[in-house]
Amino acid sequence: MARKLLHPGSLVALVIVGLVASGFIALAAAGGGRPTLFSIGPYLWRVLAFSFIQAALSSILSLALGTALALALARRHFPGRDMVLAALSTTMVIPTIVAVFAVFAVYGRSGWMANTLSFLGWNGSFSIFGYPGILIAHVFLNAPFAARILLDSISLVPAEHWRLASALGFSPAQIFRHLDWPVLRAELPGLAGLIFLLCFKSFAIVLALGGGPSRSTLEVAIYEALKIDLDFSRAAWLSLIQLVICLTLTAVLNWALTRPPTAHTIRGLIQRPDAGNRRLKLFDCLVLAFGALFIAPLALSLLSGLGNFADIWDTDLLRAFITSIVIATLAATIACTLALALASAARRWRIVLRSPRIAAFYDFLPSTMLAIPPFALTAGLFIMIRRIVDPASAGLILLPLINGLAAIPFAYRSLAPRLLTTEERYGRVAASLGITGLNKISIMDWPVLKRPFGAAFALSMALSFGDFGIIALFGGPELVTLPYLLFQNLGAYRLDEASAIGLFIVLIAFLLAHVSGRLSHAGD
Amino acid sequence: MLVIENCRLTWPDFSADYTMSVRTGSLCAVIGPSGGGKTTLLHMIAGFEKPESGTLTFNGQNLLPLEPAKRPVAIVFQDHNLFPHLTAMQNVALGIRPSLRMSGEDKALIEETLDAVDLRGLSDRRPGEMSGGQRQRVALARALVSGRPLILLDEPFSSLDPGLRRDMVQLVDELRRRRPVTILMTIHTPEDVADLADQMVFVADGRVVASDVPAAILGGSLARQIAAAVSDT
Numbered sequence: 001m002a003r004k005l006l007h008p009g010s011l012v013a014l015v016i017v018g019l020v021a022s023g024f025i026a027l028a029a030a031g032g033g034r035p036t037l038f039s040i041g042p043y044l045w046r047v048l049a050f051s052f053i054q055a056a057l058s059s060i061l062s063l064a065l066g067t068a069l070a071l072a073l074a075r076r077h078f079p080g081r082d083m084v085l086a087a088l089s090t091t092m093v094i095p096t097i098v099a100v101f102a103v104f105a106v107y108g109r110s111g112w113m114a115n116t117l118s119f120l121g122w123n124g125s126f127s128i129f130g131y132p133g134i135l136i137a138h139v140f141l142n143a144p145f146a147a148r149i150l151l152d153s154i155s156l157v158p159a160e161h162w163r164l165a166s167a168l169g170f171s172p173a174q175i176f177r178h179l180d181w182p183v184l185r186a187e188l189p190g191l192a193g194l195i196f197l198l199c200f201k202s203f204a205i206v207l208a209l210g211g212g213p214s215r216s217t218l219e220v221a222i223y224e225a226l227k228i229d230l231d232f233s234r235a236a237w238l239s240l241i242q243l244v245i246c247l248t249l250t251a252v253l254n255w256a257l258t259r260p261p262t263a264h265t266i267r268g269l270i271q272r273p274d275a276g277n278r279r280l281k282l283f284d285c286l287v288l289a290f291g292a293l294f295i296a297p298l299a300l301s302l303l304s305g306l307g308n309f310a311d312i313w314d315t316d317l318l319r320a321f322i323t324s325i326v327i328a329t330l331a332a333t334i335a336c337t338l339a340l341a342l343a344s345a346a347r348r349w350r351i352v353l354r355s356p357r358i359a360a361f362y363d364f365l366p367s368t369m370l371a372i373p374p375f376a377l378t379a380g381l382f383i384m385i386r387r388i389v390d391p392a393s394a395g396l397i398l399l400p401l402i403n404g405l406a407a408i409p410f411a412y413r414s415l416a417p418r419l420l421t422t423e424e425r426y427g428r429v430a431a432s433l434g435i436t437g438l439n440k441i442s443i444m445d446w447p448v449l450k451r452p453f454g455a456a457f458a459l460s461m462a463l464s465f466g467d468f469g470i471i472a473l474f475g476g477p478e479l480v481t482l483p484y485l486l487f488q489n490l491g492a493y494r495l496d497e498a499s500a501i502g503l504f505i506v507l508i509a510f511l512l513a514h515v516s517g518r519l520s521h522a523g524d
Numbered sequence: 525m526l527v528i529e530n531c532r533l534t535w536p537d538f539s540a541d542y543t544m545s546v547r548t549g550s551l552c553a554v555i556g557p558s559g560g561g562k563t564t565l566l567h568m569i570a571g572f573e574k575p576e577s578g579t580l581t582f583n584g585q586n587l588l589p590l591e592p593a594k595r596p597v598a599i600v601f602q603d604h605n606l607f608p609h610l611t612a613m614q615n616v617a618l619g620i621r622p623s624l625r626m627s628g629e630d631k632a633l634i635e636e637t638l639d640a641v642d643l644r645g646l647s648d649r650r651p652g653e654m655s656g657g658q659r660q661r662v663a664l665a666r667a668l669v670s671g672r673p674l675i676l677l678d679e680p681f682s683s684l685d686p687g688l689r690r691d692m693v694q695l696v697d698e699l700r701r702r703r704p705v706t707i708l709m710t711i712h713t714p715e716d717v718a719d720l721a722d723q724m725v726f727v728a729d730g731r732v733v734a735s736d737v738p739a740a741i742l743g744g745s746l747a748r749q750i751a752a753a754v755s756d757t
Contacts, residue, residue, distance in 0.1 A: 158604035163572050164618075168670075169593030174622050182609045 009345020012338050013365055016405070020372060023380030024243075028236040030383045043221075044241070051217040054131065054206070055199035058138035062195050063188065065139060066146025069291045071180060072284035073147065074154045075275050085151070087299065088144040093459075093513040094506060095466025096204040097483045098302065099137045101490060101502045103128060103209060105301035107136060110495075112297060129211025137205045140298050142195045143291075153187045154180060165273050172274040193253040197246060197370060204468040204483075208490065218242040222375045227473055232379065239376030246371030254367050305503030308496045316485065317501070324465055324481040327399050332411075332460035334404025336453060339411035342366060343419045351423045366412035374402050378470050395474030399481075402470050407460035414456040415449065422448045455519035462512035466505050526674065526706060531568060531578035533730075540564050540730030541578075546708060548583060548673075550722035551700055553738065554710040557753035561730040562710040566676045569708070570599045582674055582706075595674075598667035602679040605663035606651040612638065612662045613647035619670035637669045638662075640702075641695065657688045661695070668699060675700075677709040686713075693717055714742055714750065726750060 006014075069088075073081065106112045107128045117124075128136075157179050165175050203219040210216060216224065218238055225235035274280055346362035349355045378398050385394055426444050430436075435443055468483035475484040482505050489498040526546040533540045540561045546552045554562050567573045569580065571592035580587045587595050598619065606615045610624075616634045617626050626634070638647055641661040651659050660680055667675045677696070681689040693711075697720045700707050711717055714724065717738065724741040726734045726749075734746055742750065 160601040160604035161607070163567075163570070163592070163599070163601070164605070166572065166592040167570060167595075167597070167599055168618050168622055169591075170622050178607050178610070178618075182607070 007345050009341040012341040020377060023377045026383045027232055027376055027380035030232040047216050047218055047221045050215060051200055054134050055196050058135055058199040059192055059196040061139045062142035062146055063192055065143040067150055068287045069147035070150035072287040073151055075272055076284050088148040090510055090513060091141055091144040093462045093509045095483055097468035097486055098502045098506055099141050100205055100208040101498050102298040102301045103133050103137045106297045129209060130215055133209030134205055137209060138199050146191055149191055150187055153183045157183060172277045172280050175274045190253060193249055197249050222373055226375055226379045235376055239373045242373045243371060250367050250371045254364055302503050302506055305499035308500035312497050312500045320480045320482045320485045328461040328465040330400035331403035331407060331464035332457045334400060335407035335411045335460040336457050339408050339415050343412060343416035347419050347423050366409045369405050369408045374469050378402050378473060392478040395479045399470050403464035403467055407463050411456035411460050414452045418448055418452050451519045455516040458512045458516035462509045466509045527581045529579045531575035531580055533573055533575050542732055544725055544732045544735050548706050551707045552723040552725060553717040553721040554708060554725045554727055555714050556727035560728040562727050563678055565727060566678050570597050570676055571595050596672050597674045597676060598670045598672040599676040600663045600667050600680045602682050606659055608651050611648050611650055615662055616666045616669055619666040634669060637665045641665045657684055673705055675705050675707045679710050682712055690716055718742060
């Protein structure tokens with residue numbers, strides 16, 4: 001009797017769970033079980049408190065600014081609005097280390113703001129380290145992202161509702177209550193959870209702008225335990241705590257984000273009935289002006305690198321660029337392949353085997369990648385392979401692997417819905433014609449999947465290309481990526497070189513994100 | 525009397541020029557091919573589209589300078605008529621109290637109107653808990669409760685099955701006989717209203733091609749063109 005082969009998606013799920021479990025076990029075992037959780041108690045509470053407070057403040061400020069911007073942009077149409085919207089979409093791929101540079105360039109001791117205040121005769125000093133720098137960087141990255149998501153949701157309000165609001169004579173307050181607020185209320189919990197999670201796990205920003213060990217998130221504390229103190233057991237405990245907190249948040253997020261599809265309708269250019277209200281006009285102008293004053297200098301500071309491009313072209317930069325591209329390509333290959341296998345398994349369980357609960361497990365698994373502390377996993381895997389490979393080679397193996405795993409949620413979100421649609425539409429025809437296996441993929445799936453696959457690949461590359469995480473563990477003379485080179489220049493206060501490298505990273509990341517956006521919006 | 529004279533609207537890919545009239549208190553069915561300009565006609569009367577030229581009056585009142593909320597017009601769309609977070613009563617109440625601050629009298633009037641559209645006892649349900657036909661009845665109740673004398677129904681029953689669609693058309697006919705309202709209704713299936721409508725208008729390519737009693741329209745020289753238009757949709 002022929003034995004039934006394991007589905008590739010199930011195999012992938014097993015490998016992911018196995019990798020994560022063995023990584024953590026290896027890390028805990030390397031520490032010899034000491035110190036215990038109680039011995040790191042006071043330190044742990046301080047780190048936890050800081051992680052929670054900075055993440056909560058960052059989320060509240062990002063959502064407040066993001067919501068105000070989304071509503072103002074929904075009500076106002078002005079020349080250059082499309083450019084503003086495009087700019088808002090791109091902050092998601094701005095590498096965190098580049099955001100750190102932008103904060104230094106604008107708010108640092110010799111930044112634009114200090115120079116302007118000095119020019120105006122103010123000779124006081126202020127420090128960007130600690131909460132101010134961290135909050136500015138987090139809000140800079142997350143408020144535009146929140147604004148874009150909320151604006152997209154508001155734009156899905158059916159045209160008929162705007163016409164009804166107009167016909168029924170709704171006041172601006174009634175429009176907010178009956179049209180805007182229901183959309184915002186549905187979107188905000190999930191968005192708040194996602195931003196909180198990203199800020200809670202923040203690494204590069206807190207490492208560079210925290211200003212010392214008293215300002216550490218769990219992620220930074222794990223890094224310090226591994227890299228500076230070589231205390232594997234403490235790293236294992238901290239990782240476990242972070243894993244539990246982030247998994248809980250991810251599970252809540254998964255639940256909050258799973259809602260019925262939004263109704264779509266034909267949208268022409270519908271004029272909002274509240275656009276003519278004078279008070280709202282004034283309020284929107286103030287919000288847009290504040291948003292521009294906050295975001296524009298940080299974004300424009302990246303352009304200061306234009307004049308310094310000539311100074312950075314050397315073999316170090318070329319080597320770092322090639323290393324980054326190779327790692328990003330490998331990471332994207334891993335992310336897309338694994339996401340495709342998982343999505344295929346979810347589809348099989350949902351439609352063919354009619355078991356939505358098991359399918360939901362495959363849907364949830366990619367999201368859990370957001371919860372896993374990358375440093376702890378990397379350290380655990382490194383401990384497992386250190387006897388057979390040297391550290392630089394281990395970095396080249398582990399960097400694409402961990403970056404690839406981290407990009408799975410984004411790749412999965414792009415691929416899974418399309419894969420499900422093809423099965424719903426053509427699955428029975430394919431089954432009746434006996435089209436299975438590779439033939440099914442090439443005839444039925446690939447024509448629909450190739451553009452989303454390209455989009456997922458480019459986005460995964462963009463995320464990996466600018467990542468400054470694991471490279472902080474492995475970076476050194478033998479292994480340098482562009483974000484690591486930028487970090488080195490920032491550490492040495494070579495801001496001119498840093499500005500040019502930052503701009504270079506952003507340009508490549510934007511190019512990849514642009515390709516991803518074009519492919520994901522293109523017709524099949 | 526609703527009077528539309530040479531109302532012209534232009535877009536890069538479409539233009540329309542309407543001339544027609546509808547007697548006060550009548551039920552007028554607007555038929556025609558998809559993309560022919562039926563919805564545009566209703567949107568122009570409601571105030572969502574502004575004609576570049578022409579005149580539009582209802583019972584002698586010039587409607588063109590008025591904003592949608594100030595026109596004596598209520599409208600029901602094919603979909604998305606109701607706000608999903610509000611109950612049936614609240615959705616109907618928007619027709620008279622957009623603030624949703626209802627007096628006892630308001631509530632009684634709304635209950636009475638919900639009764640009139642056969643929705644007794646469903647006032648606390650949200651749209652998600654109602655069938656497609658019930659949702660359209662709620663939208664109809666809101667149009668009626670607003671007390672506006674001209675009601676526009678933009679393919680309101682297209683998504684319903686034929687039996688239910690016929691019931692709804694009969695309900696509309698009953699309601700307009702009990703209340704002083706003029707109704708313009710775009711519809712894809714002329715046979716549903718052939719024996720109920722007082723007037724039928726055939727709209728194609730942004731023009732009113734013919735306007736007469738249903739029998740004359742459906743049995744006249746346009747019969748083949750109408751049949752083709754209906755089979756297209």
